[in-house]
Amino acid sequence: MYRYDEFDAQIVRDRVNQFRGQVERRLAGELLEDEFKPLRLQNGVYLQLHAYMLRVAIPYGQLNPRQLRQLARIARDYDKGYGHWTTRQNIQFNWVALKDIPDVLDLLADVEMHAIQTSGNCIRNTTTDHFAGAAADEVMDPRPWCEIIRQWSTFHPEFAFLPRKFKIAVTAAGHDRAAIRVHDIGLHMRERGGQVGFEVHVGGGQGRTPHIAAKVADFVPEGELLDYLEAIMRVYNRFGRRDNKYKARIKILVSETGEEAFRDLVEAEFEAQREAEKIALPQAEIERIHAYFAPPELAGKPATSAAFERAKAADPGFALWADANLHPHKQAGYASVTVSHKPVGGIAGDATDRQMMVVAHLAEAYGHEDIRVSHAQNLILPHVALDDMYEVYRELDAAGLATANESLISDMIVCPGLDYCNLANARSIPVGQAIAREFASLEDQADIGQLHINISGCINACGHHHVGHIGILGVDRKGEEFYQITFGGRADEKASIGQIAGPGLRAEDVPPALKRVVERYRALRTEKAERFIDVVERLGTEPFKEALYAAD
């Protein structure tokens, strides 16, 4: 993974000192809260319902064991013993005192981490495929370009006060696990005649007006990527709406301008860049950054492992977990492990300091010191030998981290909801827990197969409900919480926005209604391999709407 050189280290340290000064001026009353707000936001400090929340950046979701241990230490010493993995592949601490935040930032800087631009109307953490560098189906590794984008966008002087927040995602695999079509900019890496380049999608997003991104360029060669991104950002900064925060995302600019006209604006801006404006990104720099992402040296192994097969035969729990939570690796004899943070009845994405220590240890002992955070709020050990899998499983299981549910019905994305967030209209966590209890049997979940349920506690859609195969949106109606259900959303290469089924349901009615929907799916599928979303694609949402409201 990337390591800081003296420039990176100094910039992060400069930032800590700058923010320490800003906090001192705020506490002394020299800075008004209104003036402090965008400064703290650009450093990941939010004011939540109960306390300040600190969001720490995990660039493109990658961590090493030392960093994860430091996060555990922060959770233990400055929070209530846990942290929360976010859909932006970051981590949030919900109970940090403002006066302690500069010290926490220093601890982060000690392990080459920061909280820069994790909030605010600026370019946020660039996200990518959580199996990057390991997945059998990827064309190349997207992480080096994520790192280049991270550096380019960090403290970019022109784009710190955009109309609204701005999110970029990159994928390089045929199957899009980075949800690029629901990002402000989505980049799909391509190879053309030996040259690397990017297909560019702009204007995707969720929130109250969900949009699938428009493709604005088929192939931007890698050497011109940053210039092209600057062209898009400048068009957005100049022309994006600032009169209404709900219409300020770039998706609205794209849809109001029209895709063609927007593309013309970007192309004209890109063409007008003079030589002096082009970002000098030396080939040596591109190569320097790529060198940090060389694949780990994995010992050659046969495709099958006798130890792995023996353990599966002997331990049905392990067999269930191995079937659900392992992803094919590009090298035979290895797999990528999903460390589920979705225990039945638990809180999606929460990790205790002890659990973080366990994963850090496993990454060191068996995982080539590589850990990822997935946008589905789980951790990943991308490179584990099948021979070691049973050991890994047993340690995870002992720590409550081996729920066999990756991409299954209880692997939900759930926003913090009304329990934590001052934007929310309804609770999300208890609804997710109730659904997980309704489908508690892991064997049953395995039989249902891949089914993404995403839950948001308000229209801002932090729980990605628009792109859940089944989406759940909490709304407030005259002081009572109701839940609107959508079907058919997806965030992958066939991205689409889910369709609202009809009137909202009471919280207690959601689990049995979903049970009926799932039973209908099982009755309709032609074979087990036909997933819920495939049946929606084949038959539409009608049968599921009917099942949803078919209560006695």
Next chain:
Amino acid sequence: MPLIKNGAEIENVWSFVPDEAELSPDGCVVVTLTRLLSQADLLLARNTAVGVRLMPEDDPHLLAEHLDRLGLIEISFPKYTDGRGYSQAQLLRRRLGYSGELRAVGHVLRDQILYMNRSGFDAFETARADLPSVLEAMSEFSSFYQPAADGARSVFAARHVGSQEG
């Protein structure tokens, strides 16, 4: 209101004249873009210097043919959260080659001044920051990843100084 330029506090000899007010026959005046464009010949023929104030929605390209005769361009920040002025500044400096004074006016705060300076501003009219704090704000970072209008060498390039492409 303190005016800080190139690291020192200076006296402001310019006065902004709103569209509805009449222009005095002498003195250095700053006018709106609308007035500049509608009365360009008259204004630019004056014996005293003329400046223009851009609002966030103004297109800096409209100044292209007048740039060498302008003594000052002000970019207004009615709200500091409106970042359009940063793009206007970058365009004026890098695309259009403006080399005269570029002044940030309006809601100009200490913690935005570094970004402004990097985007090409060399003067700041601010009620909310004194000279020492402005100087401090401009020196808080030792290096920058990306090139900008200030001409500072980017980290991308600095890492390879001495190599062929440095």
